[in-house]
Amino acid sequence: MSIIHKDIAAIREDYSKFHLEEKDVAANPIEQFQCWFDQSVRSQVMEPNAMVLSTIGEGHFPSSRVVLLKDIKSNGFSFFTNYDSRKGRAIANCDRVSLLFFWPELQRQVRIEGRAEKLPAEDSDEYFASRPKASQLGALASPQSSIIDDRNFLQTRVDSLENKYALNDEVPRPAYWGGYLVKPVRMEFWQGRSSRLHDRVEYVNRGGDWEIHRLAP
Template structure:
């Protein structure tokens, strides 16, 4: 595969990488890419070993990038031990990659509530039924848990205390545009101490 769609120059990315991310994200949405918000989340465990999995981006604003999960999951345990994480998007139809490194924190409970109560009742029950990342003897455990919570809550399924959002506050954001002969464009932003951004070009 030789990438040849387009170029990315420093000026085009502007001074604010969050702003530029939104632009690329909406272009990916317009390109009808399925699961455009699917991103790889990398964490490290207490022994400094890396782990990666996909989660869905549910918000991006001037603060950073947010997603929702089980705080007692493997990733939740890693984050509690080490708050440095990485995110990765690959939009192959646009020949684009976005790499994000940053520090992660929990979203305020009110924001977790707001998102949780926007989810279908079935997914809300799923959050109760699944002890995410734990070994279970069989699928029937999940089905039994689901029925149990369905009986207990009916249509009014509250947010479990172990389920909520995280915010990744970016320290570095890199935009990668594939180019011919592996001579790709890489524009990288690093956060300065005062919160402003320093932009540079990296060799591909």
């Protein structure tokens, strides 16, 4: 083993900040998520709404990338992206996805498994309209996940869109850009504890009801 590998192996944190008991969690995992999310915001976790979205793509390989959570609804979690992107194409073929949050400052991880569906067009319109104009033009300019020749390709497209929409306050949402709602079927809340004896509380949806279990760490 090289020196560098030894150094990596020596990196470890002991967790002792909080604990999580089955009796203290909300009956509904989305409410429990809301509670932890609020604590992350209050604790000034860096980008608390950044989450790893994993999709199942070609050849059944999972594929992961970070996206931003934009809303917590009573029935799920929403994010926005390009529907023609690699992730969009994967979801069109298989709606089973996972979301992962890691909030190191709070020694917490949340895992979500569920099904993704497109948000209604009005919701995507509303969110698109709320974005800064530069972000709107960026979404229009970028054929997300396609191979492009160079950075200049994007700049040329942005320049021409800036001209096209110079006098318009409203940039229309392109049909290929919008939101998804992930409706959870399983969620797990992980709280780091000392000596690797972490707390794990799992929610599983069975016929519309949420069962709650403790899992071994």
